[in-house]
Amino acid sequence: MTANNxxxxxxxxxxxxxxxxxxxxxxxxxxxxxxxxxxxxxxxKEQIASHFNIKKENISKDLITSFGxxxxxxxxxxxxxxxxxxxxxxxxxxxxxxxxxAYEALxxxxxxxxxxxxxxxxxxxxxxxxxxxxLEENKEVRSKTTSWQLRLANGIDFLSSRVAxxxxxxxxxxxxxxxxxxxxxxxxxxxxxxxxxxxxIALAGGSSVHASPIFSEYMxxxxxxxxxxxxxxxQKANGTVASNGVGVVVLKRLEEAVLNKDNIIAVIxxxxxxxxxxxxxxxxxxxxxxQVDVFNTALEISDTIPGDVQYIETHGTATELGDxxxxxxxxxxxxxxxxxxxxxxxxxxxKSNIGHTDAAAGICGLIKTSLTVSNGIIPASLHFNTPNxxxxxxxxxxxVVSENKxxxxxxxxxxxxxxGIGGTNAHAILENFVKEKQEIYVNKKFVFPISAKTTNALxxxxxxxxxxxxxxxxxEEVAWTMQTGRSPLPYKTYVVASSxxxxxxELHIKSQFDFGQIPLTTNxxxxxxxxxxxxxxxxxxxxxxxDQEPVFKGFLDECFDxxxxxxxPLKTILFSEEGDQIHEMTYAQAxxxxxxxxxxxxxxxxxxxxxxxxxxxxxxxxxAAVVSGIFSLExxxxxxxxxSGILERIDQGAMIAVLxxxxxxxERYGVSIAARNSSNQTVLSGKKKDLxxxxxxxxxxxxxxxxxxxxxxxxxxxxxxxLKDFSEYMHTLxxxxxxxxxxxxxxxxxxxxxxxxxPQYWVDHLRNTIDFKKCCDxxxxxxxxxxxxxxxxxxxxxxxxxxxxxxxxxxxxSIPHIKDEVSEYIGFLESIGELWKAGVTVRWKFFYSLExxxxxxxxxxxxxxxxxxxxxxxxxxxxxxxxxxSSKPHPxxxxxxxxxxxxxxxxxxxILGNKEIKxxxxxxxxxxxxxxxxxxxxxxxxxxxxxxxxxxIFKTPTPSALASKIINLIDKKH
Numbered sequence: 001m002t003a004n005n006x007x008x009x010x011x012x013x014x015x016x017x018x019x020x021x022x023x024x025x026x027x028x029x030x031x032x033x034x035x036x037x038x039x040x041x042x043x044x045k046e047q048i049a050s051h052f053n054i055k056k057e058n059i060s061k062d063l064i065t066s067f068g069x070x071x072x073x074x075x076x077x078x079x080x081x082x083x084x085x086x087x088x089x090x091x092x093x094x095x096x097x098x099x100x101x102a103y104e105a106l107x108x109x110x111x112x113x114x115x116x117x118x119x120x121x122x123x124x125x126x127x128x129x130x131x132x133x134x135l136e137e138n139k140e141v142r143s144k145t146t147s148w149q150l151r152l153a154n155g156i157d158f159l160s161s162r163v164a165x166x167x168x169x170x171x172x173x174x175x176x177x178x179x180x181x182x183x184x185x186x187x188x189x190x191x192x193x194x195x196x197x198x199x200x201i202a203l204a205g206g207s208s209v210h211a212s213p214i215f216s217e218y219m220x221x222x223x224x225x226x227x228x229x230x231x232x233x234x235q236k237a238n239g240t241v242a243s244n245g246v247g248v249v250v251l252k253r254l255e256e257a258v259l260n261k262d263n264i265i266a267v268i269x270x271x272x273x274x275x276x277x278x279x280x281x282x283x284x285x286x287x288x289x290x291q292v293d294v295f296n297t298a299l300e301i302s303d304t305i306p307g308d309v310q311y312i313e314t315h316g317t318a319t320e321l322g323d324x325x326x327x328x329x330x331x332x333x334x335x336x337x338x339x340x341x342x343x344x345x346x347x348x349x350x351k352s353n354i355g356h357t358d359a360a361a362g363i364c365g366l367i368k369t370s371l372t373v374s375n376g377i378i379p380a381s382l383h384f385n386t387p388n389x390x391x392x393x394x395x396x397x398x399x400v401v402s403e404n405k406x407x408x409x410x411x412x413x414x415x416x417x418x419x420g421i422g423g424t425n426a427h428a429i430l431e432n433f434v435k436e437k438q439e440i441y442v443n444k445k446f447v448f449p450i451s452a453k454t455t456n457a458l459x460x461x462x463x464x465x466x467x468x469x470x471x472x473x474x475x476e477e478v479a480w481t482m483q484t485g486r487s488p489l490p491y492k493t494y495v496v497a498s499s500x501x502x503x504x505x506e507l508h509i510k511s512q513f514d515f516g517q518i519p520l521t522t523n524x525x526x527x528x529x530x531x532x533x534x535x536x537x538x539x540x541x542x543x544x545x546x547d548q549e550p551v552f553k554g555f556l557d558e559c560f561d562x563x564x565x566x567x568x569p570l571k572t573i574l575f576s577e578e579g580d581q582i583h584e585m586t587y588a589q590a591x592x593x594x595x596x597x598x599x600x601x602x603x604x605x606x607x608x609x610x611x612x613x614x615x616x617x618x619x620x621x622x623x624a625a626v627v628s629g630i631f632s633l634e635x636x637x638x639x640x641x642x643x644s645g646i647l648e649r650i651d652q653g654a655m656i657a658v659l660x661x662x663x664x665x666x667e668r669y670g671v672s673i674a675a676r677n678s679s680n681q682t683v684l685s686g687k688k689k690d691l692x693x694x695x696x697x698x699x700x701x702x703x704x705x706x707x708x709x710x711x712x713x714x715x716x717x718x719x720x721x722x723l724k725d726f727s728e729y730m731h732t733l734x735x736x737x738x739x740x741x742x743x744x745x746x747x748x749x750x751x752x753x754x755x756x757x758x759p760q761y762w763v764d765h766l767r768n769t770i771d772f773k774k775c776c777d778x779x780x781x782x783x784x785x786x787x788x789x790x791x792x793x794x795x796x797x798x799x800x801x802x803x804x805x806x807x808x809x810x811x812x813x814s815i816p817h818i819k820d821e822v823s824e825y826i827g828f829l830e831s832i833g834e835l836w837k838a839g840v841t842v843r844w845k846f847f848y849s850l851e852x853x854x855x856x857x858x859x860x861x862x863x864x865x866x867x868x869x870x871x872x873x874x875x876x877x878x879x880x881x882x883x884x885x886s887s888k889p890h891p892x893x894x895x896x897x898x899x900x901x902x903x904x905x906x907x908x909x910x911i912l913g914n915k916e917i918k919x920x921x922x923x924x925x926x927x928x929x930x931x932x933x934x935x936x937x938x939x940x941x942x943x944x945x946x947x948x949x950x951x952x953i954f955k956t957p958t959p960s961a962l963a964s965k966i967i968n969l970i971d972k973k974h
Contacts, residue, residue: 011191011268012257012433013370015109015250017101017860019209020364021068021243021354025104025860030371032353033379034404039354040241041069041213042228048215060217066228067213068243068355074211076100077863080453081166088868090145091153092131094209094246095162096868098124101248102163102203104860109250110262110485111201113168118200121171122160123190124248125182127208127359131870134211138870159207171199177359180315181273181420182206183247184362188271188426190251200256205248208358211869214242221320223356230356231383232316232349233323233391233400240317245357247364263481263855264433266370269413270302276423284421286322291329294425295415299333302429304413306334309345309429311378311407311414312398313369316349317356324390326419331396334415346401348381362418362426373412373432378405410434438851444548445498445825446479446847447833451489452862455515458491460862466507470500473856478503480853483844491515494833496826522786522810522838528743528779529611529627529788530800531596531620533770535709536792537588538818542595543575544825545602545815550849552602559594562637570594585648585712586641589619592791593640596623597633599790599814606832608841611788613750613779615743617796618675618714618770619643629739630756642729643766646722653713654688656695657681659704659932669694672716675770678802680932683708683770685716704934719767726766730759748774772796776803786810786838793817794924801927810838821955896970900944901963907939908959919960923953946970 016026022039023029032039043065049056076096078088081103088096102122106113113120132154135141141150152158157175164173172193176186183206190202218226218239225231225239257264274297276290299306312334315326327347334345350368357364372378384402387393393400412432419425450465452458470478475498493515495506545552563570573579573587574594581587600623604610616624622636631639647653655674662673662682670690675683684691698705713719737753744751746764748771755761776799779785787810789797794813801811812834816827836842845852901919908917912927923936933953940962941948946969956962 007255007258009195010254011194012252012254012262012264013249013266013268014252014257014262014264014855015105015107015111016248016265016367016370017104017108018245018247018364018367019070019072019097019101020245020247020357021070024070024072026108026367026371027857027859029367030375033350033368033371034377036380036382036404037353038382039068040066040228040243042066043213051212062217063215064218064224064226064228065215066225066241067215068241068245068357069213070097070209070244070246072097072865073209073244074867074869075865076868077865078868080863085868086144087153089870090135090141090150092126092129092209093211094126094129094207095154095159097209097246098126098159098205098207098248099163099166100863101205101207101246103167105203105205105248105250106167107486107860108263108857109201109252110481110855111250112485112487114487116201119171119198120169120201120203121173121190121193121199122163122169122203123172123174123176123186123193124160124163124203124205124207125176125178125186125359126156126159126206128156129210131211134870141870163203169203171202178424179420179422180356180358180361181418181424181426182359182362183364184366184416184418184426184428185273185420185424187249187251187268187363187366187428188273191268191271194251194253200252202251203248204251205246205363206360207246208360209244209246216242223317223319225318229383230318230349230351232314232318232352232381233327233347233388234318234384235386235388237318237320237323237388239319240351241355243355243357245354245360245364247360247367249363249366249370261852261854263857264435265374265857266430267433269304269429269431270298271426271428272298272301273424273426276425280423283423286325286419287423288325288329288332290423290425291326291417291419292332294427295329295333295417298415298427298429304429307343308411308413309334309415310343310409310412311369311372311401312345312347313365313372313414313416314347314349315361315417315419316347316351316381318349318351322419323388326417327391327393327396327398330398331392334398335396343397344399345397346378346405347398348378348401352382352384362416365416365418366428366430369414369416369430372407373414373430376407376412376432378407380404435854440474441476441850443498444476445496445829446476447494447496447829447836448479448482448503449486449488449492449494449833449836450482451486451492453489453491454864455491457862457864458493458515459511461859462493462507462511464859464862466504466511468859474853475500475503476848477853477856478858480844480848481855481858483842485855488836488839490521492837494836496829496833522840523784524609524840525612526783526785527609527611527788528613528615528785529600529624529790530796531600531614531616531623532592532789532791532793532795533616533618533620534588534592534714536795536817537582537591537709538792539578539582540575541582541591541792541818542598542815542824544823545828546575548825549602549846551605551846552598555598555601556594558633559590559597559637562634563590563594563641566637566641568641583709583711586644588710589640589644589647590637592619593623593636596620596791597626597636600627603788603790603814606843606846607835608843609835611740612785613741613743615745615775615779617745617772620791620796621745621765623790624742625756627740628742628756629736630742631733631735635733635735638733639730639762642726646719646726646766647712647714649722650712650718652687652689653685653711653716653718654691655683655685655708655710655713656691656705657683657708658698659935666694667717672713672718673769674713674715675772676774677770677772677799678776679773680802680927681799685713686718687713706930715767715769723763723767727759727763730762733759735759743775743778745770745772745775747771749778772799773803776800786812788812788814788835790814793820798924798927801925812838897963897967900966901959903943904940904959904962907936907943911936911939917959920958923957928957940966944970
C-alpha cells in the first residue's frame with residue numbers, strides 16, 4: 001500500500017510502454033538506465049552525405065551529427081491493426097508507433113478492452129514532423145492518395161482519436177499540445193479525468209518520431225549540444241540532443257487498482273499544470289516564479305511536504321539558461337528546512353541518457369521515475385562531473401546523482417518536472433506502492449496460455465517468454481496475468497508448469513513446434529458432452545482434482561454424501577491407495593457416475609460452456625440424463641444403487657470387446673451383443689464359460705479381443721429375470737422432459753420427452769444393446785459438433801473418431817486414465833488448455849482457491865513488423881536491431897528411416913481406415929485403440945523383423961517416432 005494507506009484521490013500507474021533511443025521497450029530502457037548507457041546515435045559525415053545525396057565537403061563543420069534514433073521508425077504491424085499497406089505508408093511513423101505502444105501499455109496493464117466494463121480514455125500529444133511534406137513530394141504517393149487522406153494520416157490533432165478508433169476506446173480522446181511538456185500535461189489531464197469520473201481507465205503519453213534524423217547546426221547558447229552529449233547541471237553543459245521517443249502509461253483510480261490487484265508500478269499522489277504568463281524575459285525563456293508556483297501546487301494537491309521528496313526527475317536540458325533557472329526554482333521549494341528534513345534530495349535528467357524527445361519528454365521522465373520508486377534504485381544522471389558554477393548547490397539539499405544510488409526506504413517519494421517552450425509547466429508527485437503480503441501457492445501447477453494473430457508472432461512471443469527474467473514475481477502471478485491480462489488471439493498454445501524452471505523448459509520445447517497456418521476454432525454452442533460406461537475406474541480416481549480444486553470437490557462431495565446415506569462408503573473406497581473393492585459392481589458404478597457428474601458440473605462452471613447435446617454410453621447415460629435435466633442427482637444415484645445391485649446378482653457374468661463387427665446370430669452361443677461401438681469394435685456379454693467357448697471361434701479366425709474389467713453381463717439376456725423388479729422400482733421415481741437434447745445410446749437418435757419420462761425406457765436401456773455407432777452417425781448428420789468426454793481416459797473419444805471421422809482437433813478429454821503416461825491433474829489442466837486453444841472461454845478465477853494473485857509486468861506482444869517508408873533510404877546506426885526467431889524444422893535422417901516411416905504410415909492407413917496420415921499423426925488420436933494397437937504391433941514386428949514390445953506402440957504412437965525406434969533396434973541388431 002502507500003505509506004498512509006489512504007487510497008482516495010490517488011492514481012495508480014498499472015501499465016507502461018515506450019520506444020526510446022537504444023531501447024525498444026520499457027524493460028531494456030530500465031536496464032540501460034541501470035547500466036548508465038547512452039542511447040544517442042552518432043553518425044559519420046559520410047553516412048549523412050550518402051543519406052542526403054550531397055557531397056561530404058558541403059556539410060557544415062558546425063553540423064551536429066548526433067540524434068537519438070529508435071531503429072524502428074518505419075516498422076509497423078499493419079495487419080494487426082487492420083491497416084492497408086498504403087494506409088500504413090502514409091500514416092505518420094509517430095502515430096503508428098504510438099498506436100503500437102498504446103496497445104502494449106494496455107496489455108502490460110492487464111486490460112482486456114473487450115471485457116472491460118467501463119470507459120477507457122486517452123490523452124496524448126505529438127510533435128510536428130516533416131513526414132507530410134515528404135509524402136506530398138512523392139509522386140507515387142500523390143497518385144494514390146488525396147490531400148485530405150494525407151492530412152488525416154498525419155495531422156497531430158488525430159493522434160488520440162486514431163488510437164481510440166483502432167482499439168475501440170469509448171472514453172474521452174483528447175489531443176494535447178504544449179510543446180516539450182505535452183506528455184506530462186496529458187498525464188495531468190488524464191488523472192483529473194479519472195478523478196472526475198469521465199473515464200475508468202486512461203492512457204496518457206506522447207510521441208515524437210521523425211522518419212529520418214534531424215540534423216541542425218550548432219549555435220552557441222542555443223538548445224542543442226555541439227558534441228551530442230547532454231550534460232545536465234554540469235560545468236561543460238552546452239545543450240541537449242534531439243531524439244525520437246514514444247511513451248504511454250495506463251492510469252486507474254488507486255482504490256480500484258488495489259481491489260483488482262493490478263500491476264501497480266507507482267502511485268501518482270498529485271499533479272499540477274500552469275503557465276509562466278509574461279513573468280519572464282521572452283516567450284521561449286523559462287520563468288522561476290512559474291516553476292515555483294507549479295511545484296508548490298503539486299505538493300499541496302498531493303498533501304506532500306517538500307522534505308518527503310528524495311528524488312526529482314528534472315526537465316534538465318543542459319542549456320545555459322534552463323538549468324540554472326530550474327534549480328533556482330527547485331531550491332525555493334524543495335530546499336526548505338522548516339520540516340527538519342536534512343536528507344539529500346537527488347536530482348537527475350533522463351535526457352542525459354536518451355536526449356530530448358520533445359512532446360514525449362515528460363512521459364519518458366515519468367516512466368523513469370515510476371521505475372525508480374518501484375525498484376528502489378536511482379539511476380545516475382550521465383556526463384555529470386563538475387557542478388555548473390551558475391547553479392547554487394552549496395546551500396542546497398539538492399544534489400545531482402552521478403552514480404546509481406540504492407533507495408531502500410519503505411516510503412519512496414519522487415517528483416517529475418516537464419517544462420514546455422511557451423511556458424506551460426507540469427509537475428507530478430509519485431510514490432512507491434507496496435503489495436499486501438498474501439499466502440502463496442506451493443508446488444501447484446498452472447496453465448500458461450499464449451496467443452497471437454499469426455504463427456510467426458506466436459513463435460516469437462514464446463521465445464520472449466522463455467528468455468524473460470522472472471525475478472521478484474510468483475509463478476501464480478505470471479499465470480494469472482497471462483490468463484486474465486492478455487486478449488485471446490486466433491493462434492493459441494499453452495504450457496503447464498509448477499516452477500519457473502519447468503515453465504522455461506516447456507517454453508523452449510514449445511518454440512520448436514509447427515503451429516500450422518489455420519487456427520483451431522470451435523463453436524462453444526455446438527458441444528456434445530459424452531459420458532463413458534463402466535470399466536475405467538481405478539483407485540484414487542479424481543483424487544488429485546479433489547485435493548486441488550475446491551469447486552470440483554464440492555460437486556463430488558454431493559455424491560459422496562448421498563451414497564453414504566445408502567450405506568455406501570464411496571469416498572473411503574474410491575480414495576484408498578490399493579485394493580480391489582473399487583472394481584466391485586456397486587463401487588465401480590458409483591465411482592464412475594460420481595466422477596462424471598462432478599466433472600460435468602465443474603466444466604460447466606469453469607468454462608463458459610453449455611452442451612448442445614449429451615450422450616452417455618450405458619452407465620454414462622445416467623450422468624448425461626442429470627445434465628439434460630431428466631432426473632435429479634439424488635434420483636440418478638437411487639437408480640445407480642438399484643442397477644448395480646441387479647448386475648451384482650448375475651452369476652459368472654463377463655464381457656469382452658471384439659475387434660470388428662459381429663453380425664451373426666450369437667444368442668445360440670449363450671452370448672448377447674451388449675454394444676455396437678463402431679465398425680472396429682463390438683462388445684459381447686454373457687456367462688464367462690459361454691464367452692470362452694465363443695472366443696475359440698474368434699481365435700480360429702485370428703480376430704483380436706480383450707476381456708473388460710466388468711464382472712457382470714450388462715445388456716444381455718442374463719438380466720431378463722430381474723427386469724420386472726427394476727421396472728417396479730423405476731415407476732416410483734420422478735422424471736422430467738429433457739432441457740438439453742439427450743441422444744439415446746439405445747435408439748441412436750434424440751430421446752423424445754415422452755420416452756425420457758417413461759420408466760420403461762430405462763428398463764429397456766438396462767437390457768438392450770447399446771448402439772454407439774448409430775449415435776455418432778446421427779450427430780454427424782446433425783452438423784458440425786465438438787465433443788468433450790467427461791470421465792477417465794478417452795474410450796469414447798477413440799470410438800467417436802473410429803465411427804464418423806470427426807476432426808481430431810474437435811474431440812477433447814477431461815482426465816486421463818491411470819494407465820496413461822501423464823498425471824491426473826496435468827491431464828486435466830491440458831484438457832483446459834486444449835479447450836482454451838479451441839476458443840472456449842475459461843473462467844480462470846476458479847483455479848485460485850487462495851487469494852487472487854496480483855498482476856505483474858510480462859513481455860509484450862511480438863508484432864509482425866514490416867518496413868513502411870516512403871523511401872527505402874534511411875540511416876542505419878547499427879542500433880536497436882530486432883531479434884527474429886528463426887524456426888527451422890528438424891531435418892529427417894536420410895536413408896532407411898524415411899522409407900520405414902512411409903511404410904508405417906501405410907500400416908496406419910490400412911488399420912485405421914481411409915485417413916490422411918502424416919509423420920506426426922498420433923495412432924490413438926486418429927481412432928486407434930488397444931485392440932488395433934495389438935494388430936499394429938503384429939504387423940510392425942513381422943514387417944521389419946525386429947524385437948518390439950507392445951508398450952513401444954504406446955510410447956511411440958506416431959510414424960516418425962516409431963520409425964526412429966525401429967532404426968535404433970536395427971542398428972543394435974547389426
